[in-house]
Amino acid sequence: MRCPVRGVDRVVLLLTFPILAAQEKQAKVPDVTFYRDVAPIVYRNCSPCHRPGEATPFSLLTYEDVKRHAKQIADVTKRRYMPPWPPEPGYGDFVEERRLTAAQIQKIQEWVRQGAPAGTLAGAEPAPAADAEWKLGKPDLILHVQRPYQLSADGPEVFWNFVIPVPLSRTRWVKAVEIRPGTPRVFHHASLLVDRAGSSRRHEQTPGAGFPGMDLTVDETTFDPDGVFLAWKPGSTPNIEPEGIAWRADPGMYLVFSVHLRPSGKAESVNPTIGLYFTDKPQTKFPMLVELQRDASIDIPPGARDYVVTDSFKSPLDLQVLAVYPHAHYLGKLLEGYATLPDGSRKWLIRIPDWDLNWQGVYHFKRPVALPRGSVITMRFHYDNSENNIRNPHKPPVRVRGGSQADDEMGNLWLQLLPAGAGDQRPALLEALMQQRLERSPSDFLANYNLGDLLLNRGKAADAIPYFERAWKAAPRNVIAATELGVALMSASRVAEAREQFKRALELDPSFTDARYDLASADAASGEWERAAAEFQAVLRERRDDQNAREHLGEVLVLWGDQFQKAGNFEEAVKRYDDAIVIRPSDLELRMNFGLALARLGRLDDARIQFETALHLDPGLQAARQALAALEARQREKPK
Template identity: 40%
Template sequence: MRMQKLLLLTATIGAATLTLAATKPPAATGTRAPGAPTWSRDVASIVYKNCTPCHRKGEAGPFPLESYADAKRMARMMAVVTKERLMPPWKPVDGHGDFRDERSLTDAEIRILNRWAAADAPSGDLKTAPPLPRFKTGWQLGTPDMVLEMPAAFPIPAEGRDVYQSFVFPLGFPKDRYLRGIEVRPGNRRVAHHAVGVLDTSGTARKLDAKSPEQGYASMGGSGFLPAGLTPGYVPGQTPRFFDDGSPLTLSKKADFVLQMHYHPSGKPETDRTVVGLYFTDKKPVKNPTGILLASEEIDIPAGASGYTVSDKFVLPTALAVHSVWAHMHMVGKKVRVWAELPGGGGTEKMLLINDWDFNWQDTYGYRKPIRLPKGTILHSEWVFDNTAANPRNPNSPPKRVRLGENSTDEMTGLWVGGLADDGWGELSLLGANIGHYFEITGKGKPFREAR
């Protein structure tokens, strides 16, 4: 790929790593320029809050950022990747949804890191530096009521394309259970890029698993079925949480839990054995979490096309408190925008905007406070594709025609809106409308599927 920014990042990391291997730990240095930021006064708090949760022993970061010595070695690299907003990995644009667990840096914080690197990373008085945070080990939510574990370690090759594999866990409950929380713990964070949990009550995932010669089944394009529900998964830096009060998730006795894993080769053969902790409650949900699927299958992108756009909309048959959104495209995706058109000329609610889509950094974005949308609101989603040579993530060189499909070189769209209706009748109306809308999506997409 012609990934100019990422090549710059790779070169910078390589140089920094060589420096790390070839030099002794740096000595503390005083302020090199009048007014320059120092580690102790300005930088440590930024790094400990935004970088160290992933860049520490046993976590996903490829090198530690747990001390002044660590940070000084990587100061110039940190300046580059934060200025380009490649790190921390956070894609939503400000002003389009107020999300919890936000990992982005402010402009002021980025300026501090760049000025600090330019001044040769002065330490300041290390005696006054904030201490390294104490991170909780083990299960973050406490001992689970039930643990799901892969029957065997799954192998990840040393090189090649990223691996997308779905693992099926039949739950086998004698009756419905109520889930109040979930925690996904990757067995090997060097290769576990992210994970998504979905529920299947159709038996489709079991059939796909049975047909696959290996553990689980390949799932680059999605789960292969219409999910009966989504659960929190895993993204580096994400904080596990119990569900909102009064809204545990009902796990049908017919449900299978399907864990969709995204693995990134590390340069050497690896294995992973991820575990999932389930936390139950006897309290029946006052409201059942529900989801709405928006998508378009009308995808046939000419080679060289820039700004190829598809869209979808959904009219709410009842009021809905939206708690989260999750968007999906493949490699030539460029932009996704989500907004709500309020009824009666009530204006619009901006819900999500990603201008620099990266398939490798998908996430479920949870709002700090639910967005309350009245009955009659029109949910809109728009997906934009860039199938040109200027797109650094385009898998084809030169660009080729890209059609609807589930392979990495195909394209698809998706948007999952999670929320709570006011009552049971609202839940039923949403379920009916969602099923009808799904058939509308597939009906419009039939000519595009048949043309593949």
């Protein structure tokens, strides 16, 4: 009699449990609405790129925008194709990480499944502004390219460099840079280099037009290495440097805006603008950009599925890693950067398991990564040159070597390193880096040049000469290396050799005014006043605001005039003094010598002007009073 009862009970239970389970499931999945749940995800992770003025094909700023593309968004976020965030989680904690959590992805999926409801606007997060104004507000200084670049509708990718003067009347400190490409759809990425000496202008065929090329270095004659990343990619947010790390901008300097352009099927005029934001707080911390790379050794056979390139650097100081920038081309697959600490433990800096050149970028750490002295920083990049690599541009695969063209390959890990300790510790960091490069390759141009420069700055010119000689031998067409060798020779009192070296530099590039300035200085040191004056005048024709050249020209003219005066050639002396007085109007000794030479020629009224001016400049100058008295006596004795 109990069996039927149990059977009924069982049926009731079996029917009841699914109903209860369904009720529980429905209770666990509340309504997902756009304004409350989805908008914050989209606004923070998608809208920075998907907005007017950016390179993306559509905007995601409103409910209507997002609903229109809801299924597509659900698909690309589920596959983690969007938003693009190449670094693997757990291998570096970065600012503005746009990697969605599993919960965020599930929320988008559920929202689409429920029909993409809008929900209520009450309490909703405000939508990002749709305009294309400056993200950091109006800049303190806006820079424009001198001549836009005309990009063809089709053809190969273009690497172009704009040389942009920075019009400043005094030194300023730059805390942030914002780049507005103008035509973002043709921009792959871009970077800025600081060119304090204006050396990049030599590459221009037409002044102001810019020049092509990807393998760009800026030659500097003083030690002041770049310490901040100045880069742009689609969707990037301008980085405001921490207090104390603002970089110096000087009058007469240039910025080189290096861009990677892709034709869009429509001819475009590329006319970017750059905004600089200043601070009154000068630089007190001195980070340095350090590059690990072995491009010269890259030689990837066709079909190679795991070609590995490594480089490392042992730090001589305690330091902090502030940011990293890995770079490879189309064959890059797995990119790793890490530090091995003195105790043998490993501290990860970055790991990108599926490299895509289209999404390269600079990654700033949320908190600086501290590395003790003796830590070894390593890059380990893996390349896939097989047909399995969907990004391989060669079908079938071909041999690929290191180089700067798009079809070549590269392997660079740039790091922004801040040495510990007070003051500027960059020279010690650079010396260790260059010594390690030199151990690997004794003829390395960069290592020899930088070590020579460090020694020269320390006043050890004789020790610097062999390094500059090796650098010039490694790059015999490099006018900077040729000139710096001359500077070292000059500083070591080997003036005759220095003069010949400066002449060789000018044979390489007659427009290089630094070499001409140095040649003028060597001529002056040799007492060759006429040649020195001519060279300084040539420098000033090109660099009208060069106050040092102007002052040295004045000094040369005075000494040249003194030489004529001592020889009794007062007419020639007066000519030199007349030119010099324009440059040195307050030089009392020049005024007196000028007046004496004029008096010797019988030009007494002109002589009186010089003596009176000297007395006006210094009322206590007895020599001027005596000269005027003698002049008056002479004029009284002059027959009427």
